[in-house]
Amino acid sequence: MRELQLHLRSRRVPLALATVTTSIALAWALSLAFTDSATINARTASLAIMLAVVAVGTTLSGADGALDHTMAVNWPVRRVGHLLLAAATITALLSLSMITDTRYEPFALVLRNTAGLLGLTALGATVLGAALSWIAPLTWTLIAVLPMMGSSRDLRMQVAGWLVQPAGTxxxxxxxxxxxxxxxxxxxxxxxxxxxxSETAPDR
Structure with missing residues (x-):
């Protein structure tokens, strides 16, 4: 238990969890206050999920990058567990809205967007590092929520705007x-x- 607590703290998980919760709650509150729809639209949901996975991206590496590759730890299993737990946490927080009058739904869309954006964040972390993992999900989400990126029968538009396509597309x-x-x-x-x-050491 002590080891788990140290691992979570070294990756700033408590701060990330607070950010994830705040992002999801804020989007829900704004939708409740300014719309009459019982369903939070795909654009708002996508923005909330994007902010959540960006927060998760900061937890994908520790302060010592070399330690994250030591052979003493089964890192592949730990990394998979980290991502799956993050996906489950985000999905669970989004699902809490089901008990209110304004909901993140349908669940298939919530699950699809969470999985895709989290995978994109993990890919960004692998290529650019955790500190820059936000670039890919932010860029694609901002493109997808543009007014012209609505539901479409065009395959290219469906891929470019996959975040806002109807569930089941x-x-x-x-x-x-x-x-x-x-x-x-x-x-x-x-x-x-x-x-x-020299790049990861804190300034003195």
Whole structure:
């Protein structure tokens, strides 16, 4: 238990969890206050999920990058567990809205967007590092929520705007699944790139 607590604190998980909860609650509160719909629209839900996974991205590496690659720890299993736990936490927090009059739904869309954006964040962390893992999910989400990116029968639009496509859209679901699987596999096997100590050491 002590080891788990140290692991979570070293990756700033408590702060990330607070940010995730705040982002989801704020989007819910704004929808409750300014709309009459019982369903939070896909654009608002996507923005809330994006902010949540960006917060999770900061936890994908510790202060010592070299330690995250030591052979003394089964890092692939730990990394997979970390991502799965993050996905479960975000999904659970979104699902809490089901007991209120304004909901994140349908659940299939919530699950699809969470999995896809979290996979994209993990992929960004693998390539650029945890500190820059926010670039890919933020960029794609901002493109997807543009007014012209609504429901479409065009395959290219369905892929580019997969976040706002209706639940059950095959192209959007496939895109999210590929992002989720690729990000999970890449992060599990490689983790974040090891940075020189001079880049990660705190300023004195």
């Amino acid at each position: 095959a192209a959007a679901t496939t895109c999210a699944a590929i992002l989720a699987a690729t990000g999970l596999l890449a992060y599990a096997l490689r983790g974040c790139p090891v940075r020189p100590v």
